[in-house]
Amino acid sequence: MQDFDFDSLSLDWLRAKPGAKWGQNREVVNAWVADMDFAPPPVVNEALRAIIDAGDLGYPAWALEHSPALDAFVARSEQRYGWHTAPDEYRELNDVTQGIQIVLEHHTVPGDGVVVLQPSYPPFLNTVRDGGRRMVPAFGARDASSVTGWAFDWDRLEADLAQSPAKVLLLCHPHNPTGHVFSPAEQQHIVDMAARHDLLIISDEIHADLTYAPLEHRPIALLAPERTVTIHAASKAFNLAGLRYAVLHLGPIDLRAKVLGVANHLYGEPNLMGQAAAAAAWTVGDPWLDDCLRHLDHMRHLAVDLLREHLPQVVASVPASTYLLWLDCRALELGEDPSKEFLRRGVRLSDGPDFGELGLGHTRLNFATSSGVLREVVQRMATAPAR
Numbered sequence: 001m002q003d004f005d006f007d008s009l010s011l012d013w014l015r016a017k018p019g020a021k022w023g024q025n026r027e028v029v030n031a032w033v034a035d036m037d038f039a040p041p042p043v044v045n046e047a048l049r050a051i052i053d054a055g056d057l058g059y060p061a062w063a064l065e066h067s068p069a070l071d072a073f074v075a076r077s078e079q080r081y082g083w084h085t086a087p088d089e090y091r092e093l094n095d096v097t098q099g100i101q102i103v104l105e106h107h108t109v110p111g112d113g114v115v116v117l118q119p120s121y122p123p124f125l126n127t128v129r130d131g132g133r134r135m136v137p138a139f140g141a142r143d144a145s146s147v148t149g150w151a152f153d154w155d156r157l158e159a160d161l162a163q164s165p166a167k168v169l170l171l172c173h174p175h176n177p178t179g180h181v182f183s184p185a186e187q188q189h190i191v192d193m194a195a196r197h198d199l200l201i202i203s204d205e206i207h208a209d210l211t212y213a214p215l216e217h218r219p220i221a222l223l224a225p226e227r228t229v230t231i232h233a234a235s236k237a238f239n240l241a242g243l244r245y246a247v248l249h250l251g252p253i254d255l256r257a258k259v260l261g262v263a264n265h266l267y268g269e270p271n272l273m274g275q276a277a278a279a280a281a282w283t284v285g286d287p288w289l290d291d292c293l294r295h296l297d298h299m300r301h302l303a304v305d306l307l308r309e310h311l312p313q314v315v316a317s318v319p320a321s322t323y324l325l326w327l328d329c330r331a332l333e334l335g336e337d338p339s340k341e342f343l344r345r346g347v348r349l350s351d352g353p354d355f356g357e358l359g360l361g362h363t364r365l366n367f368a369t370s371s372g373v374l375r376e377v378v379q380r381m382a383t384a385p386a387r
């Protein structure tokens with residue numbers, strides 16, 4: 001039974017939101033940045049209200065060795081995946097990308113190679129470039145024979161690594177923007193390759209809880225704990241990105257000692273509200289998440305069906321995870337960044353070229369909305385204004 005209603009969103013309500021997604025461009029329909037249009041889980045709202053009602057927004061209880069949010073993550077990972085970790089193997093942070101930067105700082109120096117899956121979540125590209133690390137691409141391509149519709153060219157990557165070694169494999173698991181879910185066999189292949197080339201794996205698993213059945217998420221740390229750093233947050237699955245809270249699990253003991261040894265004032269301290277929200281999401285948020293996933297499952301099919309009907313030249317396949325749809329718009333001949341033309345048509349999508357060289361002629365559509373808003377998005381995309 002569906003307890004939460006994800007399909008009744010009005011454009012007026014969305015346009016009154018102050019955040020990045022709707023607050024900047026109120027006259028268009030927004031389907032870009034990876035926030036969902038839904039209100040947060042009621043259990044999260046209750047947890048936040050309880051803090052306000054207790055009248056204490058002062059410093060948090062530092063005497064606690066670790067926060068209830070981290071305890072909740074450890075327990076949930078154990079229960080969901082049989083992944084046994086201990087709170088003292090983690091560092092709590094304000095955001096996922098910061099975790100990647102911290103690990104790159106400790107494990108690499110400028111000029112070292114970092115493997116990044118392409119197309120890529122844009123901040124990965126910026127983090128690697130801004131830190132002066134060398135980008136080693138691992139290319140993804142559509143593949144009708146793959147369960148997810150996507151495959152990565154690991155053979156080509158290995159050939160490249162033989163020529164020009166790298167130190168880190170930055171995995172986006174599951175993968176934004178394609179929604180690719182790495183199968184158990186593919187994960188084993190990745191881990192074996194990492195061992196052959198002595199790569200540290202940084203696995204960003206922020207989209208893990210948005211994997212559609214029958215596929216299942218499995219932390220890659222289960223296969224290679226000694227060479228894997230895992231970064232997670234409740235922010236994507238429970239729609240809490242504004243609250244800034246993430247957890248960084250450090251598998252390699254020497255790296256763990258280095259990262260845990262850095263004073264708090266250098267990395268900042270996690271936000272009390274972010275921790276409370278994540279603790280609620282990870283302990284009592286699953287009924288909401290289950291309903292949300294049921295709705296998103298319907299929306300991922302609807303999005304592809306609507307595109308086939310209204311914009312048949314656009315290539316799109318039903319994603320295996322998350323609420324993002326990677327669109328190949330090259331047949332429309334809208335130039336390198338088709339999102340510019342779609343904006344003129346009244347829809348804001350993500351800029352394809354930001355996702356790297358495979359992003360040219362592409363765009364990303366966020367379908368975490370109601371079916372009514374999604375229909376409006378696709379209809380606007382398909383309607384060229386008179387010139």
Ligand SMILES: Cc1ncc(COP(=O)(O)O)c(C=O)c1O
Pocket residue numbers: 034094095096097098121172176204206207233235241245246
């Ligand atoms: C793969 C991935 N990592 C990280 C983030 C953002 O995490 P944070 O806001 O905590 O840096 C996103 C947001 O879309 C994402 O898709």
